[in-house]
Amino acid sequence: METIVTQELSRTDLRWNIDYRPERCTMCGSCVAACTINAIEVGVERRSMTLSRAAYPDPAREHMSRPVIRQRVSLSQACVGCGMCAKVCPNEAIRPVRNPDNRFAMLTRCLGPAKRGGRTNLNAQRTLDHIIVGRISQMTDPSLDSERHTFDIRAPFGRILLPEHLPLAIEGDSLKQIDRTPPVNWIYPLIFSDMSIGALSTRAWEAIALATAYLNEKCGLPFRMCSGEGGMPVKLMTSDKLKYMILQIASGHFGWNRILRALPHMKTDPAGVLIKIGQGAKPGDGGLLPAAKVAPHIQAIRGVPKATLHSPPNHQGLYSIEESVQKMHLSLSAAFGFRVPVAIKCAASATSVSVYNNLLRDPYRICGGFFLDGVQGGTGAANEISLDHTGHPVVSKMRDCYMAAVRQGLQGQIPLWAGGGIGMTGNAAADAFKMICLGANGVIVGKLMIQLLGCVGNEQGRCNACSTGKCPAGICTQDPRLVRRLDIDRGAQSIVDYMLTLDSELRKLMAPIGNSSLPVGRSDALVSTDRAVAEKLGIVYAC
Amino acid sequence: MLTIETLKTVNDATERMSTQDLLLSIEKAVTDGVTDFTIHASGQHDIGGPLWNTEGKPLSFLVTNPGQRVGSMCLENTEVTVEGSAPADVGWLNAGGKIVVRGDAGDTAGHCAAAGTIYIGGRAGTRSGSLMKHDPLYQAPQLWILENTGSFSFEFMGGGRAVVCGHGCESMPSVLGARPCVGMVGGLVYVRGKTDALPADATLEPLSSEDIAWLESGMEPFLKAIGRQDLLGTLSRWDEWHKIVPHVHEEKHPDIFSVAAYRNNEWVNGGIFTDVLADDFGVCGLVARGLYRQRIPVWDNARYQAPCEYNCPSSIPTQQRYNLWMALSACAFSPLIFHRSAF
Numbered sequence: 001m002e003t004i005v006t007q008e009l010s011r012t013d014l015r016w017n018i019d020y021r022p023e024r025c026t027m028c029g030s031c032v033a034a035c036t037i038n039a040i041e042v043g044v045e046r047r048s049m050t051l052s053r054a055a056y057p058d059p060a061r062e063h064m065s066r067p068v069i070r071q072r073v074s075l076s077q078a079c080v081g082c083g084m085c086a087k088v089c090p091n092e093a094i095r096p097v098r099n100p101d102n103r104f105a106m107l108t109r110c111l112g113p114a115k116r117g118g119r120t121n122l123n124a125q126r127t128l129d130h131i132i133v134g135r136i137s138q139m140t141d142p143s144l145d146s147e148r149h150t151f152d153i154r155a156p157f158g159r160i161l162l163p164e165h166l167p168l169a170i171e172g173d174s175l176k177q178i179d180r181t182p183p184v185n186w187i188y189p190l191i192f193s194d195m196s197i198g199a200l201s202t203r204a205w206e207a208i209a210l211a212t213a214y215l216n217e218k219c220g221l222p223f224r225m226c227s228g229e230g231g232m233p234v235k236l237m238t239s240d241k242l243k244y245m246i247l248q249i250a251s252g253h254f255g256w257n258r259i260l261r262a263l264p265h266m267k268t269d270p271a272g273v274l275i276k277i278g279q280g281a282k283p284g285d286g287g288l289l290p291a292a293k294v295a296p297h298i299q300a301i302r303g304v305p306k307a308t309l310h311s312p313p314n315h316q317g318l319y320s321i322e323e324s325v326q327k328m329h330l331s332l333s334a335a336f337g338f339r340v341p342v343a344i345k346c347a348a349s350a351t352s353v354s355v356y357n358n359l360l361r362d363p364y365r366i367c368g369g370f371f372l373d374g375v376q377g378g379t380g381a382a383n384e385i386s387l388d389h390t391g392h393p394v395v396s397k398m399r400d401c402y403m404a405a406v407r408q409g410l411q412g413q414i415p416l417w418a419g420g421g422i423g424m425t426g427n428a429a430a431d432a433f434k435m436i437c438l439g440a441n442g443v444i445v446g447k448l449m450i451q452l453l454g455c456v457g458n459e460q461g462r463c464n465a466c467s468t469g470k471c472p473a474g475i476c477t478q479d480p481r482l483v484r485r486l487d488i489d490r491g492a493q494s495i496v497d498y499m500l501t502l503d504s505e506l507r508k509l510m511a512p513i514g515n516s517s518l519p520v521g522r523s524d525a526l527v528s529t530d531r532a533v534a535e536k537l538g539i540v541y542a543c
Numbered sequence: 544m545l546t547i548e549t550l551k552t553v554n555d556a557t558e559r560m561s562t563q564d565l566l567l568s569i570e571k572a573v574t575d576g577v578t579d580f581t582i583h584a585s586g587q588h589d590i591g592g593p594l595w596n597t598e599g600k601p602l603s604f605l606v607t608n609p610g611q612r613v614g615s616m617c618l619e620n621t622e623v624t625v626e627g628s629a630p631a632d633v634g635w636l637n638a639g640g641k642i643v644v645r646g647d648a649g650d651t652a653g654h655c656a657a658a659g660t661i662y663i664g665g666r667a668g669t670r671s672g673s674l675m676k677h678d679p680l681y682q683a684p685q686l687w688i689l690e691n692t693g694s695f696s697f698e699f700m701g702g703g704r705a706v707v708c709g710h711g712c713e714s715m716p717s718v719l720g721a722r723p724c725v726g727m728v729g730g731l732v733y734v735r736g737k738t739d740a741l742p743a744d745a746t747l748e749p750l751s752s753e754d755i756a757w758l759e760s761g762m763e764p765f766l767k768a769i770g771r772q773d774l775l776g777t778l779s780r781w782d783e784w785h786k787i788v789p790h791v792h793e794e795k796h797p798d799i800f801s802v803a804a805y806r807n808n809e810w811v812n813g814g815i816f817t818d819v820l821a822d823d824f825g826v827c828g829l830v831a832r833g834l835y836r837q838r839i840p841v842w843d844n845a846r847y848q849a850p851c852e853y854n855c856p857s858s859i860p861t862q863q864r865y866n867l868w869m870a871l872s873a874c875a876f877s878p879l880i881f882h883r884s885a886f
Contacts, residue, residue, distance in 0.1 A: 030829070030830045033829070033830040033831075033836075033837060033838075034829035034830055036837065084829055087829065088828075088829040088830060145725075145726070147726070148698075148725045148726045148742070148744075202816045202820055202822065203822065203824070206814060206815055206816065209815065210802060210805070210806055210810055211802065213805075213809075213810065214802050214805050217805075217809065218800055218805065233815035233816050233818070233819075234818050235811050235814075235815045235816070235817060235818060236811060236815040239811045239815075241810075241811065296819075296820075296846065297816065297819035297820040300819045301819060472829075480835070481827070481831065481835045481836070481837050482837075483822075484825065484826065484827040484831070484835050485826070485827055485828075485829065485831075486826070487826045488806070488824050489801070489802050489803035489806055489824075492802040492806070493801065493802040493803070496802055
């Protein structure tokens with residue numbers, strides 16, 4: 001027998017174990033073929049059994065070799081628990097089981113690459129679940145009919161002016177506009193956010209774009225999608241569907257050559273531009289795209305060779321808040337003739353209020369929105385250390401920013417959008433509504449979108465293989481063999497269907513508090529069952 | 544015939560009968576066999592129902608100056624006639640009575656009526672006809688209005704027939720007010736004149752011959768009840784009429800245009816990435832065979848190899864074939880050919 005040394009890597013060290021039932025297995029091999037991680041293999045086991053093969057008891061001891069499916073003992077091929085083996089098995093003979101006693105975190109740091117990408121598996125607190133919509137219109141004032149009342153569910157993307165700052169003058173009997181106003185687009189209060197071509201497969205990205213256009217054209221819901229920092233498909237830029245897209249520019253400026261070259265050919269303006277300064281999953285770190293995902297078409301769109309792509313942690317050439325407003329907002333506004341609103345996205349941080357205060361002083365009236373991304377934001381490839389240990393919960397930080405604006409009487413002028421963990425438990429409408437009541441104009445969602453496409457990842461360490469290029473759902477990979485697993489139409493249809501439900505759920509929350517338009521800052525509509533949450537957010541405690 | 548005066552002057556002071564006193568006295572009189580009432584009301588509520596004669600004789604009320612809910616919860620064999628106008632909730636929950644208001648009716652006239660007939664000789668207020676229903680065991684309710692209604696009329700209407708004649712309302716943008724028929728699921732509204740845009744719940748349609756026959760048979764009694772027979776000709780020009788029909792349940796959930804159809808017909812032709820990546824959007828299962836089988840490497844040969852090498856039908860790289868030829872002359876040819884050939 002082989003000698004096993006105690007320090008040898010073993011199955012018990014891995015985060016997921018394969019629960020294999022040989023008596024149910026027909027050796028069809030589907031599980032091995034389906035596993036993208038190559039975490040299981042066909043092997044042979046030696047068995048010693050007492051069997052009776054005759055019609056009467058005739059026990060005999062036999063030694064035999066049996067083919068089996070077994071888990072590979074390897075850190076680079078460790079099972080991620082995606083469950084594709086269980087999904088494909090016709091006989092329920094195999095499934096991954098979480099191993100709470102694993103030593104993975106230590107071992108990968110010693111022997112192999114530490115886990116990257118996916119979502120936070122540590123800071124998955126659900127502040128919003130301690131908040132209830134507790135102020136219902138009954139007899140004090142009428143609640144509305146959620147199904148038939150006309151609701152105005154739109155949020156501003158763009159700089160809003162106070163009434164006294166509107167460039168209006170009275171001329172005779174009419175009001176005349178005597179100067180320019182900043183561009184504002186009124187859009188759905190939920191943006192499909194910031195997942196790049198590259199982080200996502202072409203099909204996954206196109207499915208979201210397709211669903212966005214469908215929701216606008218067939219359902220009359222003004223959803224917008226943000227491109228992420230990986231450029232834009234030229235064909236989309238030269239089509240009239242561009243108007244549903246918010247273009248992102250981040251520190252790597254990937255893809256902007258093609259965007260600029262497409263400018264003369266654009267039939268319509270995009271919905272907006274979002275300057276990404278930072279992201280919640282890895283604040284203080286730039287974008288990361290592992291070489292495994294830099295396929296030829298990604299190389300073409302981004303203008304780079306096959307290599308691991310790092311965006312710098314900050315925009316080079318921006319050294320202060322004032323400068324970022326002046327230079328970035330000005331350049332991007334100018335690129336589209338000052339017709340397209342430009343907003344800025346930062347990772348939520350202890351410094352967010354300072355940044356927002358500074359933006360609020362914006363003398364150029366050019367900042368079209370402040371996007372805050374909390375610690376629960378997802379990522380294609382952030383290092384685990386950033387993912388789990390850096391960032392800031394978004395709920396209280398967004399609230400702090402809103403209240404800072406309220407104290408100056410400036411709320412609503414620079415729309416506040418917040419994300420990072422919105423829809424984590426599957427109900428984005430409830431999360432969005434509570435964030436809006438606390439002061440957000442709208443929310444941004446990313447992980448939810450890929451989950452609607454079929455992503456099986458969760459905050460409890462399942463799958464989260466986004467950085468490896470081995471996404472079992474064909475969503476976060478550029479491997480044509482895996483991308484082909486994703487049905488673009490079915491994926492887009494799921495997004496559409498979910499958003500239609502979300503829209504009716506939002507009405508179901510707006511109606512009982514009696515709001516026809518979004519209740520931005522109506523924190524009186526909320527109560528919290530957690531005293532600390534209530535105190536921090538300035539809402540009523542209830543039990 | 545019993546006449547009730549609800550205002551009495553005693554020693555120069557006017558005393559008003561309370562609603563409770565009035566209703567109790569009417570109830571007692573009905574129990575005692577009185578069937579005809581004249582009530583000079585002073586705003587008392589709920590005059591006219593629910594009352595019944597134990598021998599099934601019809602009850603009749605002639606009312607002036609009623610309060611809210613005149614004719615509410617009226618039963619069959621009850622007829623309530625209001626001289627002049629009535630405030631809100633005329634015929635609320637009407638369960639079979641005939642209610643005639645010769646003047647205007649207030650808000651929510653005919654609200655929740657499920658049987659009987661209500662005639663309004665003037666205008667009706669906001670939310671008139673809302674939540675009307677039809678209990679299939681009984682005759683459907685009718686609500687006839689000579690002029691127009693306020694906004695949100697016929698909300699959530701579930702049954703019965705309403706007729707809004709639009710008399711004298713020709714210049715109005717909508718004889719049904721704003722946002723009529725929201726949530727309408729049943730019944731019919733006949734209307735003469737312009738209407739506000741209808742919600743997705745209902746559609747405006749022309750009259751059929753059956754509709755005209757029904758209206759013709761009902762118009763004369765209606766005009767007679769409100770004393771306006773002179774209008775029969777004006778209101779019988781049926782080309783000026785329409786009916787509002789709610790969508791049947793199935794129509795509200797039509798097969799929606801699928802995303803797949805949208806992609807094929809209205810999306811960027813072929814997909815947005817066709818300039819950098821060919822994709823036929825075919826889908827593989829978790830166990831793929833052939834070209835998309837997972838453990839077969841993805842070859843980038845076309846991209847990185849010389850064209851001759853990539854296209855060689857015998858899979859022998861050109862320089863190797865050349866070497867092979869050289870090797871042939873050196874008599875080492877057989878093992879090499881077996882080593883290099885695809886066969």
